[in-house]
Amino acid sequence: MAESDGQERTEDPTGRRLSQAKEKGQIPRSKEAATAAVLVAGMAGLMLSGRSLGLALLEVFRSSFSLEREAVFDPQLMIEALATHIAQVVWPMLSWFAVVLLAAILGSTLLGGLNFSSQAMMPKLSKLNPMNGIKRMFGVQALVELLKSIAKVTFIGTIAALLLRSNLSHLLNLSVEQLSVGLMDALDLLLWIGLAICCSLLPIVAIDVPFQVWNHTRQLKMTKQEVKDEYKDIEGKPEVKGRIRRMQYEMANRRMMAEVPKADVVVTNPTHYAVALKYDRTKPKGAPVVVAKGVDEVAMKIREIAREHKITQVASPALARAIYHTTKLEQEIPDGLFMAVAQILAYVFQLQAYQAGKGNRPTPLPDELPIPNELRH
Incomplete structure (x- = not known):
């Protein structure tokens, strides 16, 4: 059946078209x-x-x-x-x-x-x-x-x-x-x-x-143009969608930044990457969890919040990049990074004990931490 614009109804009706037809009794x-x-x-x-x-x-x-x-x-x-x-x-x-x-x-x-x-x-x-x-x-x-x-x-x-x-x-x-x-x-x-x-x-x-x-x-068959128009109506205009994505990104960022003060350590690049880790000591079998991560401006904001709340920051470029690219937010770090992160957490906990006058100064971390080649970025 030809339309006024010359297009034929070749597309199966969408779910919205079927729903509208049902509302009309069709x-x-x-x-x-x-x-x-x-x-x-x-x-x-x-x-x-x-x-x-x-x-x-x-x-x-x-x-x-x-x-x-x-x-x-x-x-x-x-x-x-x-x-x-x-x-x-x-x-x-x-x-x-x-x-x-x-x-x-x-x-x-x-x-x-x-x-x-x-x-x-x-x-x-x-x-x-x-x-x-x-x-x-x-x-x-x-x-x-x-x-x-x-x-x-x-x-x-x-x-x-x-x-x-x-x-x-x-x-x-x-x-x-x-x-x-x-x-x-x-x-x-x-x-x-x-x-x-x-x-x-x-x-x-x-x-x-x-x-x-x-x-x-x-x-109820539709033309290709009708399908495109309906998709635009459902999804919204590109500028509106972009604004919604920006708002969602900002809200997610705010939630993520609120978790930074709860972290035990922030691993940095030290300038381009920042990853905030939290380890629950009441769960010995658990692994450290990434509570915040970012690059460039977001990384700078994470470091700034860490300084305000006196969260220890450790510069380890290779480890920061590895965690950033292999771990999502609220997820535990991969098994291959356990050893490297364990050394950093041990250093941080010893440093906190030393600053509280309950222990000796910790040994500085090695320049190269054990990071598997497949997890390096």
């Missing part, structure tokens, strides 16, 4: 499925509850024709008799109605599910336009529906003719049976033939359901 529905469900369930319900319903009706007839003459002219007795007759019939009828009602709901919602759309309930003046009505009557969709109806009538009529032909001898034998036996036999045969004719709708349903799904998708 969902795939199969009338054939609903009809077949009601007919099959109705016939099956009659087969299950028909005996109790027939016995109830028979009792109503018997009691109705056995009324005494005085009761016929007594309004009070007639009202009581009517109530009794209704009570005798209502429960078998209600069970059958319940089966049919449940089948009608399931058959209607089997394809498309339950959907309540206020937009679909709103009156549309365009539907009152006679020209639009004529177009619908003589349009392609009307022609398709006409062909479907002819095919259905032909198919079901053929099935009915075959069933009658196969049971012709049984039908002819009914005339020689006793009245009571013949009636029961005829009713039984009628129910089975009716159920078989109703079941002949199932192949039609099997064809119609996939067709309705395909047709619904086809009607």
